[in-house]
Amino acid sequence: xxxxxxxxxxxxxxxxxxxxxxxxxxxxxxxxxxxxxxxxxxxxxxxxxxxxxxxxxxxxxxxxxxxxxxxxxxxxxxxxxxxxxxxxxxxxxxxxxxxxxxxxxxxxxxxxxx
Amino acid sequence: xxxxxxxxxxxxxxxxxxxxxxxxxxxxxxxxxxxxxxxxxxxxxxxxxxxxxxxxxxxxxxxxxxxxxxxxxxxxxxxxxxxxxxxxxxxxxxxxxxxxxxxxxxxxxxxxx
Numbered sequence: 001x002x003x004x005x006x007x008x009x010x011x012x013x014x015x016x017x018x019x020x021x022x023x024x025x026x027x028x029x030x031x032x033x034x035x036x037x038x039x040x041x042x043x044x045x046x047x048x049x050x051x052x053x054x055x056x057x058x059x060x061x062x063x064x065x066x067x068x069x070x071x072x073x074x075x076x077x078x079x080x081x082x083x084x085x086x087x088x089x090x091x092x093x094x095x096x097x098x099x100x101x102x103x104x105x106x107x108x109x110x111x112x113x114x
Numbered sequence: 115x116x117x118x119x120x121x122x123x124x125x126x127x128x129x130x131x132x133x134x135x136x137x138x139x140x141x142x143x144x145x146x147x148x149x150x151x152x153x154x155x156x157x158x159x160x161x162x163x164x165x166x167x168x169x170x171x172x173x174x175x176x177x178x179x180x181x182x183x184x185x186x187x188x189x190x191x192x193x194x195x196x197x198x199x200x201x202x203x204x205x206x207x208x209x210x211x212x213x214x215x216x217x218x219x220x221x222x223x224x225x226x227x
Contacts, residue, residue: 006156034215043118043204043218044157089156100208101147101170102216104156 002027004092006105013080014113021075021108023090030092033066033073034102038087047088048075080112116141118207118219126225127195135190135222139207146188147216148180151202163188192224200226 003026013019025033031052036044050057050064050073057064063076077084087109091102119138127133139146145164149157159172163182182188186207192199202223206216 004156036218043220046215046217049215091156100216101159101162101172102149102157102206103159106156107154 002030002092002103004090004103004105006090006108008108009106010109010111012111012113015080015082017080019075019077019080019084019110019112021088021090021110023073023075023092023105025071025073025092025103027092027094027103028071029094030071030103032093032100033064034091034093035062035064035075036089036091038089038107040086044089077110080110082112082114085110085112118205118217120203120205120219120222122222123220124223124225126227128227129195129197131195131226132191132193133195133224135192135203135205135224136187137190137205137207137219138187139205140217143207143209143217144186145208145210146182146186147206147208148188148190149204149206149218150174151204151221153201157204160190195226197226200224 005024034049037047038044061078066073087107089107090105093100093102121136147162148160151157160174161171162169166182177193179191202221204221205219208216
């Protein structure tokens with residue numbers, strides 16, 4: 001069935017360092033890959049997304065890469081700041097068909113130490 | 115521009131009771147999806163509503179049902195509550211049914227005792 005694996009489950013970095021979170025998906029029909037940031041007591045907030053016709057996308061300190069052949073995609077955060085501390089979720093979707101449900105990974109708790 | 119809103123924010127119920135959760139989508143959006151997020155887990159898809167109809171359903175029992183109104187707002191109903199239904203229930207809205215970007219509300223925290 002559809003599945004998204006996410007690693008690591010926890011990640012601790014020093015302020016200013018980079019953080020990388022990796023995901024693998026199983027459904028080869030997936031063509032849309034968003035990343036969400038969830039702070040304690042809040043709903044997930046979309047931070048960046050990538051579609052299958054693009055290999056890399058960058059938005060200031062955040063970048064996402066996609067390898068469709070290997071079914072891998074990764075989130076890269078550079079120059080981390082304490083306010084980046086949160087749980088990050090990757091997701092995969094096969095939009096354009098009857099629906100666009102998101103299949104989520106299990107989350108990565110990122111702690112940025114000042 | 116109002117984002118996705120959900121009510122109530124918190125709810126406590128006992129086993130066997132029924133609950134109704136409400137969602138108003140982001141302005142201009144016509145599609146609502148519901149997700150269940152257990153503690154420490156990623157959200158799991160329950161179902162999606164578009165044009166007042168359920169378009170797809172995840173692996174959830176019939177105790178979970180929903181509705182979408184003409185103004186695109188939506189309700190999630192859960193009957194015969196079980197302890198395992200305790201979770202954060204998230205509503206996400208998107209546009210046009212086939213557009214991929216989903217925006218989430220703050221969720222409703224349901225505790226079943």
